[in-house]
Amino acid sequence: MNGSETKPVWLDTYNFAFLDEGSKREIRRKTLKAVAIPGYQVPFASREMPIARGWGTGGLQLTLALIGRGDRLKVIDQGSDDSVNAVSIRRLVENTTGIETTVDTAAATLIQTRHRIPEQPLRAGQILVLQVPLPEPLRLIEPREEVTRRQHAEMDYSAMWLALYEDIVRWGDITVGHSYPCLAHGRYLFSPSPIPRWDIPKLHQAACLYLFGAGREKRIYAIPPYTDVQPLSFDDYPFAVERLAGACCRLCGSTSTFLYEIDDAASGQKLYQCSDTAYCQQRRQERGQA
Amino acid sequence: MARFDMVHDAQDVYRRLLDAMARPGKINDLGPVREKIPPEAALAPGLAVMALTLLDGEVSFAVLSQAPEAAERYLKWSTRSRPAPLTEADYIFVDKHLNAGETAALLQGAKRGTLLRPDQSATLFLAVTRLAAPGEGVPGTIHLRLKGPGIPGERPGAVVGLPRLWIAGRCQVNSEYPLGIDMVLVDSAGRIMALPRTTTVEEGAPVWDM
Numbered sequence: 001m002n003g004s005e006t007k008p009v010w011l012d013t014y015n016f017a018f019l020d021e022g023s024k025r026e027i028r029r030k031t032l033k034a035v036a037i038p039g040y041q042v043p044f045a046s047r048e049m050p051i052a053r054g055w056g057t058g059g060l061q062l063t064l065a066l067i068g069r070g071d072r073l074k075v076i077d078q079g080s081d082d083s084v085n086a087v088s089i090r091r092l093v094e095n096t097t098g099i100e101t102t103v104d105t106a107a108a109t110l111i112q113t114r115h116r117i118p119e120q121p122l123r124a125g126q127i128l129v130l131q132v133p134l135p136e137p138l139r140l141i142e143p144r145e146e147v148t149r150r151q152h153a154e155m156d157y158s159a160m161w162l163a164l165y166e167d168i169v170r171w172g173d174i175t176v177g178h179s180y181p182c183l184a185h186g187r188y189l190f191s192p193s194p195i196p197r198w199d200i201p202k203l204h205q206a207a208c209l210y211l212f213g214a215g216r217e218k219r220i221y222a223i224p225p226y227t228d229v230q231p232l233s234f235d236d237y238p239f240a241v242e243r244l245a246g247a248c249c250r251l252c253g254s255t256s257t258f259l260y261e262i263d264d265a266a267s268g269q270k271l272y273q274c275s276d277t278a279y280c281q282q283r284r285q286e287r288g289q290a
Numbered sequence: 291m292a293r294f295d296m297v298h299d300a301q302d303v304y305r306r307l308l309d310a311m312a313r314p315g316k317i318n319d320l321g322p323v324r325e326k327i328p329p330e331a332a333l334a335p336g337l338a339v340m341a342l343t344l345l346d347g348e349v350s351f352a353v354l355s356q357a358p359e360a361a362e363r364y365l366k367w368s369t370r371s372r373p374a375p376l377t378e379a380d381y382i383f384v385d386k387h388l389n390a391g392e393t394a395a396l397l398q399g400a401k402r403g404t405l406l407r408p409d410q411s412a413t414l415f416l417a418v419t420r421l422a423a424p425g426e427g428v429p430g431t432i433h434l435r436l437k438g439p440g441i442p443g444e445r446p447g448a449v450v451g452l453p454r455l456w457i458a459g460r461c462q463v464n465s466e467y468p469l470g471i472d473m474v475l476v477d478s479a480g481r482i483m484a485l486p487r488t489t490t491v492e493e494g495a496p497v498w499d500m
Contacts, residue, residue, distance in 0.1 A: 015297070016297050016298070021296055021297060021300070022346055022348075024300075024301075025300070025343075025344065025346055025348075026348060028304045028308070028343075028344065029344055029349065030409070031308060032307065032308060032311050032344075032413070032472070033409040033411075033413075033472070034409075035308065035311045035312050035440075035486065036311060036472045036486035036487055036488065037408055037409060037468050037487070037488075038439050038488065040408060040409065040468060042409045043409075066301075066304075066305065066308075067301075068298065068301040068302055068305060069298065070302075124313075149406055150406065153404075153405035153406050154405070185439050185488060187467065187468060188468075205442070209308075209309075209312045222312075224311075224312045224313075224439045224440040225312055225313060225439075225440055225442075226439065226440055226441055226442045227439035227440065228439075
C-alpha cells in the first residue's frame with residue numbers, strides 16, 4: 001500500500017507536520033495538563049485544517065503535534081485502514097513529514113483512530129489518538145456549556161444518572177450503544193468518543209496513553225496509562241459489552257472480536273465481519289488463508 | 291555549537307516529557323540536546339530545554355535562581371515568553387536551593403487553577419542533583435513511593451537533592467484535587483521525572499523483592 005505509488009512530498013512547502021510551531025506548542029502544553037487531570041476537557045485553540053471540522057481535525061492536530069521522525073503512524077477509521085478518511089489523513093501526514101506509515105498495529109508508535117480501539121492490546125510506548133465529535137458527555141442532557149462546566153466542577157452528575165435510569169424505566173435496559181459515559185480516576189465524567197461498548201474495558205488500567213481530540217468543539221482530554229475508567233452502571237443493571245450469540249467473522253472465523261453486521265443481498269442472510277481489518281488480515285495470514 | 295532545533299528537538303523533548311507525565315516516577319533521559327544550551331542561558335541546561343520546548347508569547351514564566359535576571363533575559367529573547375510574578379506564572383523554573391520560607395511561599399503562591407478551570411495551574415520545573423535508581427545507596431537520597439494514575443500499583447523513586455519540605459508541601463497543595471500544581475524534577479545529568487497532581491508521594495525505604 002505504501003511506497004508503490006508516487007506521492008508528492010511537501011516538506012519544502014509546509015512546516016514539518018503541517019502545523020506551525022506555535023500551534024503545536026499550544027497543543028503540547030494542553031496535552032500535558034490533560035494527562036495531569038484525567039478525563040478533564042482542556043480547551044484549546046483548534047486551527048483550521050485542510051479537512052472539514054467534524055472529520056477528525058481534533059485527532060489530526062494531536063497527531064501532528066505529537067509526531068516526530070522516529071514515529072510510525074497508523075490511521076484507522078471504524079477499524080479500517082482503507083476507508084477514505086483514514087487514507088486522506090495518512091497521506092497528509094506522510095506528505096508533510098516524510099515518515100513511514102503502517103497498517104500493523106504492533107509496529108505503530110502512534111495510532112490515530114475514529115471510533116474504535118484496535119483488538120490487539122496496545123503496549124507502553126504506544127499512543128492512541130481518538131477523534132471526538134462530541135467531547136461533552138452531558139451535552140445531550142444539558143445544552144449550556146456554562147452549566148456543564150459547573151456540573152463538572154461540582155462533580156454533579158445526577159442528570160446523567162437520571163438519564164440512564166429513565167432509559168431503564170422506558171426500555172428495560174441502558175440503551176447507550178456508543179460514547180458510553182465513564183468516570184476517569186473516580187472524578188471526571190468523560191465521553192470515550194463513539195467507540196462501541198466493546199472497547200470500553202480497554203481504557204481501564206491500560207498500558208498505553210489515550211489522547212482525545214475534538215477539533216470542532218476545541219477540547220483535548222486524556223486517559224493516562226494505569227488509570228481507573230469506570231463505565232456508569234447500576235448494581236442491578238451492570239455494564240455489559242455487545243454480544244452477538246453464535247456470530248463469527250465470515251473471513252477469519254473470529255468470535256472474540258467486535259463484528260459488523262452485513263446484509264447479503266443475494267441470499268438475504270446476515271453475515272458478520274471483523275471491524276478491525278488489520279487484526280482480521282493478520283489472523284487469516286496466520287491460518288494460511290490469505 | 292549546534293542550536294536547539296525548535297522543530298525536531300522540541301518535538302523529541304516534548305514526547306519524553308509527555309511520557310514522563312503519563313508515567314509518574316519513570317525516569318526519562320533528555321539525551322544530548324541539553325549540550326545545545328549556551329552558557330548565557332544562566333539556567334540548568336535541563337530546565338532551559340524544558341523552557342524552549344513549552345514557552346512562547348501565549349504563556350508566562352518565573353525563574354528562581356542565582357541569576358534570575360540573566361535567565362529571564364535569555365528566555366524572553368529566545369521564546370518571546372514574558373516573566374511574571376510567582377503567583378501568576380504558568381511555568382516556574384527553580385534552579386537554586388530554597389529555604390523553608392521560600393519553599394512555602396512558592397508552593398502556597400503558585401497557581402492551582404480553579405474548579406471551573408483546573409488546567410490554569412502552574413507547572414513547576416525543579417532542578418535536583420540526581421534522579422537515582424532505588425537502592426543505589428547514594429548519600430542524601432530520599433526514597434519515595436508513588437501511587438496514582440500512570441502507575442501500575444506502586445512505583446519506587448529515589449531523588450538526591452530534593453529537600454524534604456517539598457514532599458509535605460506538595461501533598462498539602464494538591465490535597466484538593468482537581469486543583470493543584472504539576473511538578474517535573476530535572477537532574478544535572480539531564481534526566482526528568484514528573485509528579486503530576488494526581489500522584490500521591492510517600493517517603494519510605496524501598497521495598498525489596500526477595
